Amino acid sequence: MTKYSNILVVADPEQDHQPALSRAVDLAKCSQDVTITLFLAIYDFSYEMTSMLSADERQAMRRGVVMQREEWLKDIIQPYLDEGFHIELSVVWHNRPYEAIIAEVFSKEHDLLIKATHDHDKIGSVIFTPTDWHLLRKCPCPVLMVKEHSWPENGKIIASVNLAADSETHDKLNDAIVTEALSMAETVGAEVHLVNAYPSTPVNITIELPEFDPASYSDAVRGHHLTSMKALRHKHGLPEEQTHVVEGLPEDVIPNVAKELDAELVILGTTGRTGLSAVFIGNTAEHTIDRLNCDLLALKPEGYVSPLSPHPEQDKIS
Template sequence: MKSINKILVVMDSSSDHQAALVQAINIAKKTSASIELFLVAYNSEFVSHWNFNQAQLAALQKEYIASKLRWLETYLPEVKLYDIDVSMAVVWHADVSCAVLAQVASNGVSLVVKSTKQNSIINKIFFTPCDWQLLEHCPVPLLLTKNISDYSYRRVMAAVDPERSHNKTEKLDAEIIQAGLVMAELFDGETLICHCYQPIGVELWQGMSSVGMDHSLMNGDFHEYSDAIKHHHQVAFNELLSDYAFDEKSTHLIAGSAEFELPELVKTQQVDLLVMGMANNGKFIGNTVEKILDNVGCDILSIKG
């Protein structure tokens, strides 16, 4: 993660509490970054209506945007209280994600912060279609934060995949680790590193001989195979971390599907922020991102590969 100089905060006019703004202020105070309050405004009634001509509709749109700017202005004192450079922007657009991506491309943004929906009963994040679009296409780090009272990242986990893949850049894992270290340092937290890999299950192993698989492989012992696979991933994991000073308790090599293992690891390790990489194909460490993130109960920092 490069230095954080400008934070784009995606504001939510449907809520009085702006979780994204609170967290952006926390980060800006520690990095001296500027903040842009960004709101996407749209009302289909002001696009076409039998009772108004085009000039009247344009005037209604202009006044609607002005009212949203006045709403944004109510949050300026909260930011200026900490001597943070702040600006505002309201754009008229029917698609929030497209508007955000256009703003990122034109304004030199280094971090996007957006709130997500949180169900306090089942501790589950509900991502919106806009969230998914931003996760897949946002070219700068994207922080999706929950609507909670404690915004400190005491434990930051970077999820990596040392296995080489044509769907991700070779430097993506290093960028994920670096982002995790940066966020942990900002919040005086601890950085954890994890890698989930999925070996062949015993049932598939037993059935391989019936479909013409390599008999030399079948002559081996399943436990020997499991040990060999673990060793292979351990070597790759160790090689990736060789330039860092992580102790053994901070690293987690987990056998199993990331879809199931990663949310459980986040829970057991009491992780506050998960740093993940998004490959160009919209997938994360071999699984669709939806399957993983729907069950991860913490904030997400996505790094685009």
């Protein structure tokens, strides 16, 4: 069963239907004693600019807006409460939603954050907002970005692994990604597929070194990745037909395989201040994720310390 028992769901302030809450409830159905907190950070600049009002009056107006939104969310969660789910509400006044969300994660020690993304009208993929990117990069717990669809029975989950680097950090993160995929698959009744992209032969090498054999080089690179993938799938007990080693850039390979398999979820690792550099280099992460037409679960490496941690030094020591 999945290990998540204290889930934070970010409410969409623009609509009554809440896909992120629906996904949290789906996960809660599969586990015991799951607490879900539906969270909303609101802010209206006009209330801060009303110089005719006293500080107390402005505070009272803010409180009125918060209470109004709390009543709205109470109506949304009531059907789930009637079914026996444990759902709490938290509405705060804050001008930077991602900071408020991460502060809530720290203060209540949530072990999963779920937020809905928005479909892109033209290309069928997902639009990530600045808030989404801040959460993916800085949230200390796993972040699940969901689309507006249900997870099918006997679906497919992709574990996106990086087999290019031989380092303990990458190995641990790969193991964490595959373990998470297997755990999630067991919970929702899905099949796990491992995906790894390996680079094409650089064109400039073949020009600068006439004796260079691009075919042999490409075979050697592919061979290394296949060997590493074989070791990884053996370690986790997965059959060969559920592994994919594909030549190309991650931002092309991962969305393409996800589309071919009709995957419901892609799991990948994130690391560092620059974002998703454990799997991607530079801005390729943004290109990859924006092209995914399914849910995304982003994991942090072991020992990750959020730049928004209230106790960064203590976190490093622990």
